[in-house]
Amino acid sequence: MAIPEHVYDNTRMSEGDPRSIRTMTAVQNAAVQLLETAGWDSVHVKGICQCAGISRSTFYQHFQEPWQPITRHLQEAFAREFPSLLDGTAHLEPEELLLSGKPLSFPLFVHMESCRSIYVPVFADLRGGMIRQHLVEQITQLSRAHHEPLRRISPHRVDADLVARYLAGGLVAAAGWWILQEPRDTPAAMAYWFSRIAAPGLLQTMGLDSLLAE
């Protein structure tokens, strides 16, 4: 599925401008704080502008919808936590991708645990739906990129987009269940569970059964 361009284009001003960055940060912090303390009812453009001390037109210079600053905040948090996964410097080995103690799902579960106060309302309420969709898109791209080493050694052609979407959709839905539990398993336990469920069928379909051996 082609990702509509506007999905990732939620910044219109130059990102390099320090004043613009300060405003973006203020808007993001305001939206997140409103969600965490007062819930979805308070996450609207008017409330975000009041909380951030900006005008409506300034908001619309940076974002189109009130959920977008929250998505942006989560993206930036993930980028700070796991920069090497996004800048292409992470070198994941095929053997580690799906079945080691640290598959690709592990940093995603860690990130969700660290931002749990945001993810709980995102997953507990239908109004978090757009953020969840956005998350599926982002994880699809991440999964597609990081599973390239598997495709390189696979004797079968399996559509990379289809697999990445399946994994991202399953991961976000499972993570949304997990993050609402109290008490709940650790991120490492969830990553282990996710690999046990997802890896065998995927590796068999790719003709990489040998990676499944202990």
Add this chain to the structure above:
Amino acid sequence: MAIPEHVYDNTRMSEGDPRSIRTMTAVQNAAVQLLETAGWDSVHVKGICQCAGISRSTFYQHFQEPWQPITRHLQEAFAREFPSLLDGTAHLEPEELLLSGKPLSFPLFVHMESCRSIYVPVFADLRGGMIRQHLVEQITQLSRAHHEPLRRISPHRVDADLVARYLAGGLVAAAGWWILQEPRDTPAAMAYWFSRIAAPGLLQTMGLDSLLAE
């Protein structure tokens, strides 16, 4: 994850009232027709009311949001196509659930193909996000219910909600990719692919590897 009650409670009037049913049908048809012919920009309460020949207050007696009549239309179409899957009269055998020619995903792919003119805009545009989320919720319930025979014979306890959510999230994301392809595989081919990817890890985790033998 607890499903917020309002997810399924998008009808407020008595469902038995023939006039109410006629209005509901008119609203649903109007919303679907607008989406199919004019796209998301035209799917708003005002446009739906004009197209259906009803007042805004009548719309709000039945629905809260403009995407809800579309979801309702899709639910009813699925219920007409596969009534036994919803009324509990389908008796699926464990052996057939995940790996036979007709796993549970098969009717879902058939349904999406039959309603493709609606599902294409639902998956091609971020504005279909709420309908996609709703679809994940519905398929989670369906999957949970129909995989009960597997849980009954499983020697391991695997959380039924977690598994159902994972499968539903993966299925909807994969189906969303598939339905936008042109040309694309048949529903039967997709169901086969889905089972090959999803079944091995799931059955192994449930201690039901024996079902995986040819």
